[in-house]
Amino acid sequence: xxxxxxxxxxxxxxxxxxxxxxxxxxxxxxxxxxxxxxxxxxxxxxxxxxxxxxxxxxxxxxxxxxxxxxxxxxxxxxxxxxxxxxxxxxxxxxxxxxxxxxxxxxxxxxxxxxxxxxxxxxxxxxxxxxxxxxxxxxxxxxxxxxxxxxxxxxxxxxxxxxxxxxxxxxxxxxxxxxxxxxxxxxxxxxxxxxxxxxxxxxxxxxxxxxxxxxxxxxxxxxxxxxxxxxxxxxxxxxxxxxxxxxxxxxxxxxxxxxxxxxxxxxxxxxxxxxxxxxxxxxxxxxxxxxxxxxxxxxxxxxxxxxxxxxxxxxxx
Amino acid sequence: xxxxxxxxxxxxxxxxxxxxxxxxxxxxxxxxxxxxxxxxxxxxxxxxxxxxxxxxxxxxxxxxxxxxxxxxxxxxxxxxxxxxxxxxxxxxxxxxxxxxxxxxxxxxxxxxxxxxxxxxxxxxxxxxxxxxxxxxxxxxxxxxxxxxxxxxxxxxxxxxxxxxxxxxxxxxxxxxxxxxxxxxxxxxxxxxxxxxxxxxxxxxxxxxxxxxxxxxxxxxxxxxxxxxxxxxxxxxxxxxxxxxxxxxxxxxxxxxxxxxxxxxxxxxxxxxxxxxxxxxxxxxxxxxxxxxxxxxxxxxxxxxxxxxxxxxxxxxxxxxxxxxxxxxxxxxxxxxxxxxxxxxxxxxxxxxxxxxxxxxxxxxxxxxxxxxxxxxxxxxxxxxxxxxxxxxxxxxxxxxxxxxxxxxxxxxxxxxxxxxxxxxxxxxxxxxxxxxxxx
Numbered sequence: 059x060x061x062x063x064x065x066x067x068x069x070x071x072x073x074x075x076x077x078x079x080x081x082x083x084x085x086x087x088x089x090x091x092x093x094x095x096x097x098x099x100x101x102x103x104x105x106x107x108x109x110x111x112x113x114x115x116x117x118x119x120x121x122x123x124x125x126x127x128x129x130x131x132x133x134x135x136x137x138x139x140x141x142x143x144x145x146x147x148x149x150x151x152x153x154x155x156x157x158x159x160x161x162x163x164x165x166x167x168x169x170x171x172x173x174x175x176x177x178x179x180x181x182x183x184x185x186x187x188x189x190x191x192x193x194x195x196x197x198x199x200x201x202x203x204x205x206x207x208x209x210x211x212x213x214x215x216x217x218x219x220x221x222x223x224x225x226x227x228x229x230x231x232x233x234x235x236x237x238x239x240x241x242x243x244x245x246x247x248x249x250x251x252x253x254x255x256x257x258x259x260x261x262x263x264x265x266x267x268x269x270x271x272x273x274x275x276x277x278x279x280x281x282x283x284x285x286x287x288x289x290x291x292x293x294x295x296x297x298x299x300x301x302x303x304x305x306x307x308x309x310x311x312x313x314x315x316x317x318x319x320x321x322x323x324x325x326x327x328x329x330x331x332x333x334x335x336x337x338x339x340x341x342x343x344x345x346x347x348x349x350x351x352x353x354x355x356x357x358x359x360x361x362x363x364x365x366x367x368x369x370x371x372x373x374x
Numbered sequence: 375x376x377x378x379x380x381x382x383x384x385x386x387x388x389x390x391x392x393x394x395x396x397x398x399x400x401x402x403x404x405x406x407x408x409x410x411x412x413x414x415x416x417x418x419x420x421x422x423x424x425x426x427x428x429x430x431x432x433x434x435x436x437x438x439x440x441x442x443x444x445x446x447x448x449x450x451x452x453x454x455x456x457x458x459x460x461x462x463x464x465x466x467x468x469x470x471x472x473x474x475x476x477x478x479x480x481x482x483x484x485x486x487x488x489x490x491x492x493x494x495x496x497x498x499x500x501x502x503x504x505x506x507x508x509x510x511x512x513x514x515x516x517x518x519x520x521x522x523x524x525x526x527x528x529x530x531x532x533x534x535x536x537x538x539x540x541x542x543x544x545x546x547x548x549x550x551x552x553x554x555x556x557x558x559x560x561x562x563x564x565x566x567x568x569x570x571x572x573x574x575x576x577x578x579x580x581x582x583x584x585x586x587x588x589x590x591x592x593x594x595x596x597x598x599x600x601x602x603x604x605x606x607x608x609x610x611x612x613x614x615x616x617x618x619x620x621x622x623x624x625x626x627x628x629x630x631x632x633x634x635x636x637x638x639x640x641x642x643x644x645x646x647x648x649x650x651x652x653x654x655x656x657x658x659x660x661x662x663x664x665x666x667x668x669x670x671x672x673x674x675x676x677x678x679x680x681x682x683x684x685x686x687x688x689x690x691x692x693x694x695x696x697x698x699x700x701x702x703x704x705x706x707x708x709x710x711x712x713x714x715x716x717x718x719x720x721x722x723x724x725x726x727x728x729x730x731x732x733x734x735x736x737x738x739x740x741x742x743x744x745x746x747x748x749x750x751x752x753x754x755x756x757x758x759x760x761x762x763x764x765x766x767x768x769x770x771x772x773x774x775x776x777x778x779x780x781x782x783x784x785x786x787x788x789x790x791x792x793x794x795x796x797x798x799x800x801x802x803x804x805x806x807x808x809x810x811x812x813x
Contacts, residue, residue: 124494146807211639233635234583236793322584322635324789339463341779341811342490345470 119349124342137350147351149325150333153240153315157329158308161244166300169252173259174285188260195254203317206246207233236326239319243327246314251307255300262296263289298370302363309359330355419448421708422478424456424464430660431482431531431695434726438715441722445714458484462491469495479703480712483528485519485694490775492522499527500699505709507717515770516735520696527698529712530735532657534694535765536591536677539662540651542753543671548573552673557688560592560621563678567630567650576650579625580643583633586785587692588653592618595690596683597769600780600808605772607780607812609787609805610798617682619788619797626792653677655692656761659731663751670750674757676764689767694735733761776812783807 082090119138122131131137141147175181176188194202209215210232217229232238266289274284290297312331315321321328321336328336330351338348425431432453439451456464461481468476474497483491492499502509503526509517512530520528540552548570555566567578581588593599598614601607609615625631632649634640643649644658645665652658662672676688697716699708715722716736723739726732728749734740740762748754783804790800 140813144810145803207636211636212634213639213642231583231633231635234633320584322789324584324786324793339466341782342775343466343470343494 115349118346119353121346137347150328150330154309154329161247162304165248165252169255169259173256173263177263191253191256194250199313200317202250203314207318210242233319234323239327243314258296258300262293266292301366305362306359420450420452422452424454424461424478424481426457430730433730434732437725438722441715441719442711465498469498474702477700477702479708480697480699482695483698485696486773486777488520492527493775497701500701500705501525502699507709507713511737512735528696529716530696532694533733533735533765534655534691535761536690536692537656537674538653538677539672539674541671542673544574544576544650545570552675556675558678559681560678570650571629577632578630578650580632580634580640580649582640584785584789586788589618589622591690591692592680594771595677596680596686599772601772601774605774607805607808610801614683617680656733670753672752673755687767689764691768733758779811780808
């Protein structure tokens, strides 16, 4: 990369510091201390608010009992073992992975397309389109879920419209059938999150050195060839980031399942996180099992992210 | 860079783990109360209350406040609207984190959830057995909902006695009257329902898809429950449940029973004339009466009986709730308040009955003249006297601590059966799900 991106600017002083470690001047020492002073509050907060509770959740997942009467599970992995016989958990895992496999590729490809259209210098009212596409991402998950729920009710907007146009004779029970209910959730996710990813891709597109595009043109590459051979490779780190974020977000999805479909019909749209909420808060509280479920989700996310980084990131 | 990203991913993935374990900490202790809007044991004249229905139980609380203020002019209530879907997780969170200081003085609890909460989290409640609240003036079966090992934790509020409410104008178009729907069987009900549907295009009933309330009311009317007396689930090999599901599915197939997806839609079908009637706990009459344009066009009768089951009755129940005094309460004031209003004031019940349809469980209230007065909205029928007579015939229901798990599992089974799964297999799975939850 020829341009001076923030990342490369940061790297150089780092290397210098490593070399001069032994003979720090008092001034440098003070600067280093100042640096640590800035880091510590955030580090402590992350430690106390994230890693300590994570550790406690791990302990909790080895305990069993109702409500506050918790005891060590015997055997220690009882909660994890129990999961193997849990049909509802298996169903929620299938649902979640289904959302992941269908929704994430559609969303990221359409985000890529939209970002390229928006990046076209000849596009008019650019900032209007940009805002319009990003606005859904600024809306609360609960609000948009409830709006989708209303729109897709049996007497909702979508049915009214389809009846009026004459596509259907009877209202479709969108949220009452497994297939359509899952479709509505996926549509909701696409509407809510595509714009969010467009912004990432726009940022990446604007960081692409125009000279590389010009060079491709000079070499006789058409726009499609340029896109796949010059633009996409330079966007790879950003694409990887969005893939990991989307995977992570989809696997932990809760709001849509809870608010839009309530997990129904017959639990066939319930996500894993929704199920662990039910186990912990709505049913007879079983927090040990809930914590074990949350650790399984963590492991799934971590494994998927590791695979994606292995496959997608060839730089290091 | 890669390392940083891994860290990011791990950290993001960990958020769930955090939400959970935040509830497991047990060193919270009694925290200070910065918001000042929750209960407290330090005396004063204000009680905080959590309840969920502005047209019904919140309204009743407001009236109780007025009654109590006659003797105690300084007394005030701070009533906070908390839907049941939020109230349960709030209680769980507070109990789990031992933050009892955030509890209100009094909260309302679904009767069907009382055992679960009182068994799992006795620390949330104050034992009211010896606080001078006249619990012996309530029917034993109703007090039993909030009794664990001989200790009482709740003052019964509304009765869940089921009613069969009908739109006389709509069934009239098919040539029927309320009498034709009284003391009938479900097959007679379905036959008439088909006539009504043919004549008016209006289905008889509506309900939320996947929520088996209607089926559970049928089940209870036949004297059966989802649990036996020992608390073991009896979802498989339950002839009454099989028969109820069969009746329900027949109604849905024939278009007599309209399935909707949410509570709002359900209420909408009633108040917008989308159905010719509804079967639910008598508390539904509060919502029915919000449709002022339908005044005079409603009537109430008893439920159809399941003919396939011996000893099936025309009576059932759904819902109902009780007031609990929290462990964080100004116990003396709260107990005195409940004892002189919900468990001791005919005047109070006379006020809330006609306007909110709150049929009392408090036996002395039943002697009041108000119960025998005709209700204009229901065409001059003295419906509350009728409801009291229905209530006497309701068979007992074994709820147990796992009622909601069983209810959800049966709801799933019904959805599966409608989707073509063999009923026996679907119910086997439901039984297994409940047994799994109990294991």
